[in-house]
Amino acid sequence: MGTDVRRRPLFAMQLGFTLLVCAFMFVPIVLSIMAGFTSNYIRGISSGLTLRWIVEVWALYRDAIGLSLLIALACLAITLVVGVPTAYVLAKANHWSTRLIEELLVTPLAIPGLAIALGLIITYGALREFRTHWTFILVGHVLYTLPFMVRSVLAVLSSIDLRTLEEGAASLGASYWQRFFTIGLPNARSGIVAGALMVVTLSVGEFNITWMLHTPLNKTVPVGLADSYASMRLEIGSAYTTIFFLMIVPLLIAIQRLGKPRRRSVRATPAVSTR
């Protein structure tokens, strides 16, 4: 085929370019994992492999890992309990007030975390107990992750004929909460799972807000990472990054897997808001 031959160099060039980008994204990940297990990174792998850095990180930052998991799970619980019923309402109601809420909910994503955190400190910083408690960080995480849960569930609920199902159930005498639990929740399942993965992933990795809200006794993993990059040797920073990858990469892979068949419905979210 004439055209194919003509376009083959173009294909090779594009493939080469894409692989180069791929290397740019992937090489530093591999290097940092390697460095985390190398005795002396400057001298290279020949200096020997070791688990010493991982052990040291565990001793230094165990609390941060625990706190990150605690905050992520608490954040997930809150976004589930308050976010899913909200998405259910937004999917059912077609009122200016619900559209306004839908719009407002995503504004924290459009404003840098630093600004949100400053606002929180100025408003609640004087409340000593709250300021130094881990729930102060949790507040920031909930603000930041809630829109993902709501939109993910809303996208799924908007793609089905919720109204007809609801009317059928209501005519058979099902109450509001009966319908929420027997129609809303089961139909929203895939959206809830996708939203939950997103919430946990974002919470575990959140830095912009957390750095401002944390206290010396309340450090999350990304705060500890910043700390180790600034004051520890490269091998320790690498080992810590490797542990962070272990926490977050399974979540990211799960999101990718889940996203494949459903990607279109999740991406259709902006269309939902223009109803």
Next chain:
Amino acid sequence: MVRRQEAPHLLLSIVPVVTIFAAFFLLPFARLLVASLEGPLGSGAYAAVLTNPRYFSSLVSTILLALVVTFVTLIISGIAGVFLDRNHFAGRSMVIAALTLPLAFPGVVVGFMVIMLGGRQGAIGEISKMISGHNLVFAYSMAGLFVGYVYFSIPRVILTVMAAAEKLDRNLEEAARSLGASSWRVVADVIIPGLMPAILSAGAFCFATAMGAFGTAFTLATDINVLPMTIYTEFTQRANIASAAAMSVVLGLITWVVLAIARTAAGGTVAAAG
């Protein structure tokens, strides 16, 4: 009507979210506005963003950085995204996985990735030492920040481009080709206009992150002159709360407006095309 009886339940379902939002977002943002006006300069704190040379230079360099990051990321991700959508080859899914894996890496980790590439013991420095004997170190500066933001933005932009490229009408391209259009003309006249909504929204995302992100700069060097670092320094080291608040409000407004414009523009084009 069912809706009438439902109203109390609907309200009850939505009250927690509204409360959380009002108490922890609306109120703090209002307090931030007030704090920005309560300094010694009063509303002059906003004028200072433009008149104070240090603030102004960091505002300008942040906007320039964000523009360049957006431009470069769109080109890189546009080429790779369209290519990956159009061509199926062995290992394609691995390539996509590797490209999109860093999707939710926090800024600090992205900063560390830049150090692995361009830091004092970085891979690129090692390579350049072998070639020219000179250790190329770029991580701890604006150049490192640029590389970090491009790294951070590529996964999301590639996903957006791929999703949009999938929906393009291939017949238009074939038609253009059969009418004698060169590959470049097809790209410029068919593919890029078709991808415009995706380009706008992905570009706005790049711009907003590069404007407001904080972790990457924090990891690379605390003296990089970008707005988030300036805000951080004003607030924590100089206790200049009014200026920090005013700059945060300005920063928040810029990112919010850019995202809002892009969303309206992209939405409008989508509606016009459909």
